[in-house]
Amino acid sequence: MRLPENSVAVITGAASGIGRALTFHLARAGAALALADVDERGLHETAAGASEAGISVTTHMVDVSDAHRMEEFAREVVEQHGRATHLINNAGVALLGNVEEISIADIEWLMGVNFWGVVYGCKFFLPILRRQPRAHIVNLSSVFGFFAPAGHSAYAASKFAVRGFTEALRHELEGTNVFVTAVHPGGISTRIAASARIGAATTSVEHSAETERFERLARTTAEVAAERIVNGMLRGRPRVLVGADAHLIELFQRLLPVRHWGIIKWQMERRAGGRT
Numbered sequence: 001m002r003l004p005e006n007s008v009a010v011i012t013g014a015a016s017g018i019g020r021a022l023t024f025h026l027a028r029a030g031a032a033l034a035l036a037d038v039d040e041r042g043l044h045e046t047a048a049g050a051s052e053a054g055i056s057v058t059t060h061m062v063d064v065s066d067a068h069r070m071e072e073f074a075r076e077v078v079e080q081h082g083r084a085t086h087l088i089n090n091a092g093v094a095l096l097g098n099v100e101e102i103s104i105a106d107i108e109w110l111m112g113v114n115f116w117g118v119v120y121g122c123k124f125f126l127p128i129l130r131r132q133p134r135a136h137i138v139n140l141s142s143v144f145g146f147f148a149p150a151g152h153s154a155y156a157a158s159k160f161a162v163r164g165f166t167e168a169l170r171h172e173l174e175g176t177n178v179f180v181t182a183v184h185p186g187g188i189s190t191r192i193a194a195s196a197r198i199g200a201a202t203t204s205v206e207h208s209a210e211t212e213r214f215e216r217l218a219r220t221t222a223e224v225a226a227e228r229i230v231n232g233m234l235r236g237r238p239r240v241l242v243g244a245d246a247h248l249i250e251l252f253q254r255l256l257p258v259r260h261w262g263i264i265k266w267q268m269e270r271r272a273g274g275r276t
Helices: 017-028 040-051 067-081 104-129 153-172 204-217 222-234 244-255 260-272
Strands: 008-012 032-037 057-061 086-089 135-140 178-185 239-242
Touching: 008 017, 008 067, 008 104, 017 032, 017 040, 017 086, 017 222, 032 040, 032 067, 040 057, 057 067, 067 104, 086 104, 104 135, 104 153, 135 153, 135 222, 153 178, 178 222, 178 244, 222 239, 239 244, 244 260
Parallel strands: 008 032, 008 086, 032 057, 086 135, 135 178, 178 239
Antiparallel strands: none
């Protein structure tokens, strides 16, 4: 399947990781692109690479947790591209620490980006998408939208929230021109763990250990993730799982809704080569 002609894809968190890989994939498919991030240097590097495909690319410095800036961003896209046909709410951050170690401010920061950024994207772009013959919203949740490991309470809460919001939105838009997909990546080889915020009372030693463990577990590349997300979007799939680990975790959670954590924890320890 191919993207419709005159597609304009909006991608948040486009400066690196999955966002950058999605940008390059959609550029090769011929979509015009509106790219957003807070990392100006990374954003322009992504845009320069995408421009080699000969498509129209605009860059927008956007903090997705800022409702006013997100509303402005939607207007900018219409002014510069005339439309938006695909919205990919990809921007996300991580936070290391258990509930006793992280502060309220830490949680508010993470929820602002991971959850409210998705809500603002949907709210401000949906009227634009509704004017198109066919449009699509893709919201990035996580495998942590299925289960909640120790030490990731805030991150899991945000991804469960994205999952619930996206599924309700899909039901509300059923039968309309706007399709909705929730994406649940497993361990993707990006810098999200290395760049995670350390909780107010979390030690740097814990951060280093968690980063090393993530790097051992994250076996899917951002490029593979982007290909699977775009293919799922083109096929109109309501849910896209990325990585063998995501499929296994979703299965364990569904079959053992209470006792799945013990099995998943054991699998993670085995794959990481030591105790978590």
